[in-house]
Amino acid sequence: MKIVMAHGSGGNATRELIKDLFHKYLANDYLDKMEDSAILPVSEYPLAMTTDSFVVTPLEFPGGDIGKLAVCGTVNDLWMAGAEPQYLTAGFILEEGLDLDLLDRVVASLSRTAKEAGIKIVAGDTKVVQGNGGLYINTAGLGFRKSGRHIGTDVIREGDALIVSGDLGNHHACIMSQRMEIVNSIQSDCANLGPMVEDLLQAGIEVRAMRDITRGGLGTVLNEIAEASNHAVEIEEKSIPVDPEVKSFCDILGLDPLYMANEGKFLCITAQEHAERALNILKQNPLGTKARLIGSVTETGKPLVTVKTRLGGKRVIDVLYGEGLPRIC
């Protein structure tokens, strides 16, 4: 069975799709009310709100799918602000011709990932557009900053440590392999970063700021951090963790892991004196075994990113204009 335009009419075809497919996986007290908005309890904590649209192709890939990605991406954005994810909305744009079995698997995966992340899907929407069987998902997330701790680029200081939670480039290399039909065992690193962040916060680590290293890669994230905080940062090329298989893949295709997207890695900036402890905490998590201290914040008032190369030189890391791989997330 395929999606047809009538599935987006708002009539019985829409209701059947929602009842037979979405309801099967997403049913809960909030959604079952079928009201225009979900009513959520009063919160005693500051709120964190974020949104992301997901347009990745292929829709399923080793290590994940667009449904898992749509939850992890938004959940991670909340955690990066030090907020515990609580509520999620999901808007599905289905292209005519989309295979219903594929949609079923994606929604099942989205539901499973949301449950594992402890976030409730409280509102949803489905639209159908002309096209070639594609699927876009938008999620918006609401979380609570229970720790009371202020986390943001505005508290970054000279001397702070830069830690990366693991190998870089896996998601990018995986998606690219799929599209180019290259056979290898590279999997997307698509994951919920929550457990790692929670461990850091609960241990009282002085976390200044965090960023998940997605579209644009570490190079882009570091530039955003440098600009937003108005600080220079320096990293060491040799300390950047890359999986050997991804490294070979990059060498053959001339790719730089510094600009490759990840979906389960983050940059954590901590007070220098907490860096060692933070690193150890991350390494104890199955997702963080490859965590590395990669550099530090070197100067105030100068938004610049430099890398110490393997040969001992220094070069500036800029933001690329475009990149080799669109629709990565």
Add this chain to the structure above:
Amino acid sequence: MKIVMAHGSGGNATRELIKDLFHKYLANDYLDKMEDSAILPVSEYPLAMTTDSFVVTPLEFPGGDIGKLAVCGTVNDLWMAGAEPQYLTAGFILEEGLDLDLLDRVVASLSRTAKEAGIKIVAGDTKVVQGNGGLYINTAGLGFRKSGRHIGTDVIREGDALIVSGDLGNHHACIMSQRMEIVNSIQSDCANLGPMVEDLLQAGIEVRAMRDITRGGLGTVLNEIAEASNHAVEIEEKSIPVDPEVKSFCDILGLDPLYMANEGKFLCITAQEHAERALNILKQNPLGTKARLIGSVTETGKPLVTVKTRLGGKRVIDVLYGEGLPRIC
């Protein structure tokens, strides 16, 4: 200038698009921080959360555009739950080839509509996909139910009054005219319903439930209400307000206003003894001058929608399977 895939890369092309276009209209303290999530103050009220994706074509139409629609649609869903809209997220999916001037006008309109509605855009996202110059917008909204009043289909009772806030079918007839290149003066009714809802709540009207009458039309909304509340509702055909030009349009094309989409109309269910007063309040609002009492809740335990026809008969109003006009909102 047109959108190209590089605009979705996360590199400098993305940053330029965000800086030169989105920032121009949407800049505020929340977005300017460029963090992964917006941090919002603690609220003392229950929260209301909702989402909607907007895929209407054409992107601009008499009376509105996809940007205005994307704000009004979500703001209205919050008001329908009796919640005052406060924060909005906006996710843009741009198709390659999208005209940048058109995008500029749409984002300007979205920004203006949000300001008028008193809602702050706190998080955003932009993706680029292959296609033919189209544009999809997802918005998620967060509001506060300040009145403390419980509004929902679960408090509907036998005898309650059904009020429609104005003429039906305008948005649907407008979009259809545009696509069929029929020349007439029909405008979309796309509007923020907030002022009308606020007036009702502030006057202490016993509002049981509200629904904006969008995709699927009044016929679908009444069926949803009947099902969710487990009550029979009956309306009078002759009391359904339709603008004469829309009426002629429907007569020629064989359309039924009962199933036509609106973007600035709502169904309000009130206690019978408050119906007259509620109607007068709505009529005093420029958007509600054509408000009408159209029927009542007639029986408990029987989810059925009937209409008394002009000739004195009765017929059941069902939900259609599909409908004549996809991508209406």
